[in-house]
Amino acid sequence: MTAETGVDPLLSRVAEEFGTPAYVFLGDRIETRIGLLKSAFGERFTLSYAAKSNPNPVLLAFLEPRVENLDISSIGEMRLGLKAGWAADQMSFTGPAKRDAELEEAIEGGVGELIVESVDEARRADRIAREKDRRQRIMIRIGPDRVPKGFGDQMAGRPSPFGIDYEQIHEAMPQILALDNLEIVGLHIYSGTQSLVPGAICENYRNFIAIFREVCGRYDLTPERLVFGAGLGVPYFENDKPLDLGVVADDIAGDLDALRGEARFGDTELVLELGRYLVGEAGYYLTRVTTVKTSRGTRIGLCDGGMNHHLPASGNFGMVIHRSYRMHKVGGGDPVGKINLSGPLCTPLDKIGVGVNLPEITAGDVIAVHNSGAYGMTASPVLFISHPMPKEVFAVGDQLRDATRRLGDL
């Protein structure tokens, strides 16, 4: 956990000029990541950015000219996308419990595709489209019956609120096909995420391909689009080995090419839907140590921001055993020993680091929590204890732009 010498001057500037707590997003890193995906997969995949991972408006605007599609999961995300310059027809709308009011606004607003997650949702969308005299493009979200081992989070292969279980797809398809105001333009699968294991990712994609072939063949669909929920993970913890994207791309290329070689899929756009792999490693959360104490033999640094802004780093976003995110002291030094870091909330859950090996820490030091570009503030209880919202800063090269949001911006 030594200083990241390259980025530290910029992080120090942010802490000085904007104050802490603060998120910093590095546009150059996002750009590099997009380049990596494009060069690994070539033309095989287009990209769809999952706004849920980070809907910061400046970041959304940065991505618009660089990524083909935007996946939204609420009408709030649709509004943010529109404000940031995305066209409605570039958007797909996923989400398990869409309300009628959301369907109405999305359909009225010309959303590209509605990702239908149940027969009931399809019926409601059909009724709303009819009332608006529209024919709405949809994709059907299927939940596979199995997900290989190696994913941090699993959305299928077990009882799940997401999509239509593959075991029930043949009951559902005829009912959806019969709805006149919906046009099925493709299928969508997102069944697992946060995998650092190329073999698991490829096995999952092969399972998607088998399902896509079977369902399209059975119902004679020639899909415009097939969405592959990417599942690509980032190395949150000290011993995580970063994902080797080249291995994934080389392993799956033949299967994708074989699919595209079939007449039915010759013109199909294959879409990789992802969030954290695009933006996760491009973000840091900066929190300043206000006090250092020793409690019953343990050194604890008390910080000005914590779980209220960064729930995942506090270990309360689905982690079973607390593991600390990678982090370093801005300005560096060699590690001298272990310290716990906690935030400003009056709860023992507010732990940003447990036993992290850091240089000497004193009041005023700034800690940079890595991998904070995705599921940071968007996944956090910012109202709890009523501390101010963190600053958000978007950097391109050495240009810093204030990207701070206020509550109620939606």
Ligand SMILES: Cc1ncc(COP(=O)(O)O)c(C=O)c1O
């Ligand atoms: C439907 C859907 N799309 C996209 C994503 C983004 O996943 P990630 O940020 O892990 O790439 C998720 C994550 O839960 C999802 O459920």
